[in-house]
Amino acid sequence: MKRRTLSLIISGLLGVIAILSGIYLMAASVTNYIAESKKTDWIVTEARITDVSSRVKRNSKSSTTFYDLTYQYEADGKTYTGKKSSVSGIRLVGDEIKIKYDPDNPSDSTSDITPNKDDLIYPFGGGVLFLAAGIFFLLTAITVSYTHLRAHETCADLV
Numbered sequence: 001m002k003r004r005t006l007s008l009i010i011s012g013l014l015g016v017i018a019i020l021s022g023i024y025l026m027a028a029s030v031t032n033y034i035a036e037s038k039k040t041d042w043i044v045t046e047a048r049i050t051d052v053s054s055r056v057k058r059n060s061k062s063s064t065t066f067y068d069l070t071y072q073y074e075a076d077g078k079t080y081t082g083k084k085s086s087v088s089g090i091r092l093v094g095d096e097i098k099i100k101y102d103p104d105n106p107s108d109s110t111s112d113i114t115p116n117k118d119d120l121i122y123p124f125g126g127g128v129l130f131l132a133a134g135i136f137f138l139l140t141a142i143t144v145s146y147t148h149l150r151a152h153e154t155c156a157d158l159v
Contacts, residue, residue: 012141018134025127047073075106
């Protein structure tokens with residue numbers, strides 16, 4: 001009986017944690033996409049790569065190299081520096097890339113010229129899956145608890 005109660009408590013807690021995680025993932029993906037979408041009035045310009053460092057991500061079947069870039073650009077006669085992480089295609093020092101910067105704060109820049117819908121869809125979809133799994137765990141724990149409670153009451157009535 002105690003083992004069953006513990007498993008129901010764990011199932012309920014997993015359900016609550018999954019629900020909260022799902023809500024967080026969905027909210028964060030929408031918030032980030034909206035923030036990127038608001039950068040439509042930023043100025044697009046060319047930047048020159050000044051530094052490239054690489055990282056290798058390995059799993060059991062393959063490895064992928066990611067590059068972290070540092071770039072410089074000019075705005076209003078001043079030179080600014082920006083960074084771009086986890087670029088999958090190789091870039092070399094001296095290469096030019098397109099970036100955009102905030103005209104009100106030229107030191108704020110991004111190499112994401114347009115919002116990437118994948119940055120909205122995949123985390124949001126993951127959030128929906130977590131939410132669904134959490135609801136399943138929570139409802140299962142509630143249903144099983146209720147069924148056991150009813151069975152216990154029925155047995156008490158018979159005695």
